Amino acid sequence: MTTHRTSKRRLAAGTAVVLAAMLTATACGGADKKDDKGAASGGGFNAGIEKVANASDKKGGELKFVGTQDADSWDPQRGYYGFMWDFSRYYTRQLISFKPAPGKDSTELVPDLATAKAEISDGGKTYKYTLKDNVTWEDGSPVTAQDIKYGIERTWAQDVISGGPVYIQQVLDPKAEYPGPYKDTAPDKLGLKAIETPDAKTIIFKLPTPNGDFEQMLAMPAASPVKQDKDTAAKYGLKPFSNGPYKIDSYEPNKSMKLSRNENFKADSDTIRKALPDTISVTFMANADDMDKRLMNGEFDVDINATGIGQAARATALKDHKGNLDNGQTGFIRYAVMPQTVAPFDNIECRKAVIYAADKKSLQTARGGPQAGGDIAPNMLPLGIKGSDAKYDPYEVLKNDGKPNLDKAKEALKACGKESGFKTTIAVRNNKPVEVATAVSLQNALKQVGIEADVDQFDGAQHSGIIGSPKVVKEKGYGIIIMGWGADFPTGQGFSQPLVDGRFILQSGNNNYSELNDPAINTLFDQAIAETDPAKAGDIYKQMNQKVSEAAVYLPFVYDKTITWRSSRLTNAYTTDAYNGRYDYASLGVVK
Amino acid sequence: MTAPLHDTSAAEPAAVAAPEVPQKAIEGRSPWQIAWLRLKRDKVALAGGVIVLLLIIVAIFAPLIVKAFGHPPEELHEDLLDPLLGLPLGDWGGMSGDFLLGIEPVNGRDVFSRIVYGARISLLVAFLSAFVAVSLGTFFGIVAGYFGGWVDAAISRVMDLLLAFPQLLFIIALISVIPNKLWGFEGSGLRIAVLVLVIGFFGWPYIGRIVRGQTLSLREREYVEAARSLGAGRFYILFRELLPNLVAPITVYATLMIPTNVLTEAALSFLGVGVKPPTPSWGETLATAVRTYEDDPLFMIFPGVAIFITVLAFNLFGDGVRDALDPKGSR
Numbered sequence: 001m002t003t004h005r006t007s008k009r010r011l012a013a014g015t016a017v018v019l020a021a022m023l024t025a026t027a028c029g030g031a032d033k034k035d036d037k038g039a040a041s042g043g044g045f046n047a048g049i050e051k052v053a054n055a056s057d058k059k060g061g062e063l064k065f066v067g068t069q070d071a072d073s074w075d076p077q078r079g080y081y082g083f084m085w086d087f088s089r090y091y092t093r094q095l096i097s098f099k100p101a102p103g104k105d106s107t108e109l110v111p112d113l114a115t116a117k118a119e120i121s122d123g124g125k126t127y128k129y130t131l132k133d134n135v136t137w138e139d140g141s142p143v144t145a146q147d148i149k150y151g152i153e154r155t156w157a158q159d160v161i162s163g164g165p166v167y168i169q170q171v172l173d174p175k176a177e178y179p180g181p182y183k184d185t186a187p188d189k190l191g192l193k194a195i196e197t198p199d200a201k202t203i204i205f206k207l208p209t210p211n212g213d214f215e216q217m218l219a220m221p222a223a224s225p226v227k228q229d230k231d232t233a234a235k236y237g238l239k240p241f242s243n244g245p246y247k248i249d250s251y252e253p254n255k256s257m258k259l260s261r262n263e264n265f266k267a268d269s270d271t272i273r274k275a276l277p278d279t280i281s282v283t284f285m286a287n288a289d290d291m292d293k294r295l296m297n298g299e300f301d302v303d304i305n306a307t308g309i310g311q312a313a314r315a316t317a318l319k320d321h322k323g324n325l326d327n328g329q330t331g332f333i334r335y336a337v338m339p340q341t342v343a344p345f346d347n348i349e350c351r352k353a354v355i356y357a358a359d360k361k362s363l364q365t366a367r368g369g370p371q372a373g374g375d376i377a378p379n380m381l382p383l384g385i386k387g388s389d390a391k392y393d394p395y396e397v398l399k400n401d402g403k404p405n406l407d408k409a410k411e412a413l414k415a416c417g418k419e420s421g422f423k424t425t426i427a428v429r430n431n432k433p434v435e436v437a438t439a440v441s442l443q444n445a446l447k448q449v450g451i452e453a454d455v456d457q458f459d460g461a462q463h464s465g466i467i468g469s470p471k472v473v474k475e476k477g478y479g480i481i482i483m484g485w486g487a488d489f490p491t492g493q494g495f496s497q498p499l500v501d502g503r504f505i506l507q508s509g510n511n512n513y514s515e516l517n518d519p520a521i522n523t524l525f526d527q528a529i530a531e532t533d534p535a536k537a538g539d540i541y542k543q544m545n546q547k548v549s550e551a552a553v554y555l556p557f558v559y560d561k562t563i564t565w566r567s568s569r570l571t572n573a574y575t576t577d578a579y580n581g582r583y584d585y586a587s588l589g590v591v592k
Numbered sequence: 593m594t595a596p597l598h599d600t601s602a603a604e605p606a607a608v609a610a611p612e613v614p615q616k617a618i619e620g621r622s623p624w625q626i627a628w629l630r631l632k633r634d635k636v637a638l639a640g641g642v643i644v645l646l647l648i649i650v651a652i653f654a655p656l657i658v659k660a661f662g663h664p665p666e667e668l669h670e671d672l673l674d675p676l677l678g679l680p681l682g683d684w685g686g687m688s689g690d691f692l693l694g695i696e697p698v699n700g701r702d703v704f705s706r707i708v709y710g711a712r713i714s715l716l717v718a719f720l721s722a723f724v725a726v727s728l729g730t731f732f733g734i735v736a737g738y739f740g741g742w743v744d745a746a747i748s749r750v751m752d753l754l755l756a757f758p759q760l761l762f763i764i765a766l767i768s769v770i771p772n773k774l775w776g777f778e779g780s781g782l783r784i785a786v787l788v789l790v791i792g793f794f795g796w797p798y799i800g801r802i803v804r805g806q807t808l809s810l811r812e813r814e815y816v817e818a819a820r821s822l823g824a825g826r827f828y829i830l831f832r833e834l835l836p837n838l839v840a841p842i843t844v845y846a847t848l849m850i851p852t853n854v855l856t857e858a859a860l861s862f863l864g865v866g867v868k869p870p871t872p873s874w875g876e877t878l879a880t881a882v883r884t885y886e887d888d889p890l891f892m893i894f895p896g897v898a899i900f901i902t903v904l905a906f907n908l909f910g911d912g913v914r915d916a917l918d919p920k921g922s923r
């Protein structure tokens with residue numbers, strides 16, 4: 001019996017050795033493959049950056065989107081994901097929208113449902129639009145000013161349809177006095193006083209205080225019209241009623257969506273959307289690596305989420321399919337922030353020590369290098385935003401080629417009274433491996449000057465209740481928080497105000513992690529917002545950005561970039577600043 | 593009542609083994625000597641034992657080994673990576689005389705050092721949690737088995753409860769709520785302490801049930817009766833009369849528990865609730881490697897092979913020990 005058992009075990013041991021050998025053999029096979037096929041096809045590397053790749057006006061075909069993440073909602077008033085804002089232009093229009101042009105030009109606003117941009121009067125407090133004559137719903141009825149007002153009113157009803165941006169509500173009705181259309185006592189449900197609709201073609205917005213970015217807010221899908229008798233409230237996102245060139249034929253959440261042409265759409269009323277494909281499909285799948293592979297196989301055209309090719313497929317894509325890639329800015333900044341409430345970061349010198357000691361080159365490598373990660377950021381205003389200055393380098397990051405400045409770091413430590421260093425905690429989201437990699441890089445760099453940092457990985461899905469709560473941040477002693485941020489609309493107000501304006505510090509869902517509350521900075525925001533000339537506002541944001549840098553609460557890593565896939569048959573593809581470096585979906589076609 | 597899995601005590605093999613060595617039958621041998629003889633003949637188990645010993649030596653002398661053959665496990669070597677892809681320059685995951693097992697993608701750490709240091713965490717957690725489980729299991733098992741009645745009922749129900757508990761999910765939940773500083777520990781030290789306690793705590797009922805079953809049969813033996821009639825105290829009987837006769841099954845189960853603990857630690861580190869970065873751990877390395885497995889498969893192979901060899905060696909050795917101590921035991 002003993003011998004029998006021994007032999008069985010020997011067999012197991014033998015199998016194990018064979019198995020190990022096989023694994024090693026597989027490793028040899030996969031280790032190196034170097035071929036250059038396909039480098040030329042697809043239109044060329046970066047053909048969609050600052051220019052249009054494969055320009056064409058040919059209609060027809062099916063444009064196939066793929067993604068790993070469904071929208072939070074396809075209801076124009078509820079969606080908050082950036083890709084949903086881009087995609088929603090297929091089935092909904094706004095008074096004004098972003099110009100269909102590559103790169104920075106895309107941030108310019110052009111009229112869509114309206115005949116022209118707003119007539120602004122009363123010192124920037126009144127915005128008046130006139131609607132085009134031939135704008136229609138999918139049933140052929142005209143889009144009216146009342147439809148637009150009703151749609152905008154829906155953003156007040158956060159109790160029924162939550163999730164979308166509330167900028168318009170904050171500007172028009174800062175005290176939230178209007179209860180929303182579902183609780184409106186007026187018979188026509190148009191009780192909001194701040195919006196007037198004297199006739200079906202005219203809409204007037206009355207702002208209590210001027211806001212130079214108001215038109216930016218009207219360009220969001222949240223300002224889309226909704227036809228009152230088609231409003232299904234919380235269920236509207238399952239089948240929004242179209243007033244754009246396409247209508248939604250079918251939608252299964254987290255599975256697929258199909259759009260076909262809206263026969264009642266008058267193409268001559270629209271100067272923005274090319275509307276080239278006959279049908280549009282969206283497929284959702286769970287595995288991002290699988291998605292990248294199938295994109296490279298040509299099964300799909302574009303990743304609707306545009307999160308960029310994953311690390312697993314990146315090398316293959318860059319080696320074998322470089323011509324199908326665009327490497328553009330996303331408008332995001334990846335950064336570390338030091339809450340002033342957590343000792344010793346109440347002392348500016350200790351914060352400076354961290355900024356100087358950080359190895360920005362290493363942080364960039366951790367983010368994925370200059371292509372997949374992005375360019376090293378010297379300050380906290382991304383390039384697409386007016387007032388940004390890529391050369392403003394207060395901590396000599398670019399001058400030192402991203403290397404740490406240990407002398408200055410030690411000087412700062414001395415000035416802080418912690419010459420031998422100190423202990424702190426780096427908080428990082430556990431569901432973002434790239435952010436964890438940056439935390440490890442930062443931890444290693446800080447060790448060189450005696451700062452011992454413990455990396456604490458918190459539940460990324462709960463971030464608004466953890467790092468978004470100043471109380472929890474203080475309790476847990478999070479001295480350094482690693483995060484990323486992108487603008488809802490491309491201005492200084494849209495990007496920076498939630499991050500650095502002291503009046504935006506919230507007890508939950510806070511984004512001003514630094515708890516910076518500098519009256520000078522807050523005043524600059526007020527001045528810039530009141531300014532209706534974007535160039536002048538940009539100058540003020542430039543001053544704001546300098547003041548933020550001087551406060552030394554932020555350690556910017558990179559101006560975020562992604563590597564996005566453009567299928568070989570995709571036409572009119574160009575990345576836009578207005579949609580965080582995504583392609584302008586409304587212009588895409590599939591027939592060359 | 594639970595039927596004892598092993599109804600033979602360690603004393604019995606003497607009777608069985610006697611005819612196997614008739615030529616030297618005159619010589620008296622203790623049960624342990626006989627077990628050792630049996631183990632010596634089992635080459636596979638011995639090989640497992642040698643590997644286990646080597647792993648322990650590697651773990652203890654990790655700093656010296658790394659000093660001689662590698663680079664500090666937390667040192668970054670980003671200059672050795674392809675700047676655009678973050679992958680190691682050179683074939684075979686950057687393997688060279690300088691970096692024996694290549695370098696880690698993205699940050700360029702020495703894979704060899706991380707594997708060597710990873711053995712420390714793996715074995716430390718495995719051994720300590722096995723120790724916690726064995727201590728608790730032996731104590732509660734022997735108490736439940738000897739006293740019986742309501743004590744037995746209470747302890748047995750607690751063991752059933754713990755066996756039904758989703759251990760992995762519980763640890764994940766616990767790790768995310770424990771503070772950063774506790775009992776004077778912080779950072780990875782605290783994580784190791786929590787891992788040890790939790791894995792050990794959920795492991796004791798397995799040992800507890802075996803010990804309880806054995807105790808149930810042993811307490812009726814004549815020598816226990818004799819001790820009782822001579823007026824020996826309860827705890828004297830428990831720890832002087834019963835415990836020495838339980839050492840064999842306890843040893844076997846402790847040896848077999850260690851590989852399970854190695855796997856649990858690796859799984860938890862893989863899920864991101866093990867030790868904190870930058871402390872090296874095989875599970876954590878494996879999790880990092882998943883992201884680059886297509887371009888740098890070797891980086892995934894090494895921690896995988898390390899876990900595999902460790903678990904296999906402990907299992908082979910543990911099986912051998914069981915056969916040696918308990919040749920009649922059923923599998």
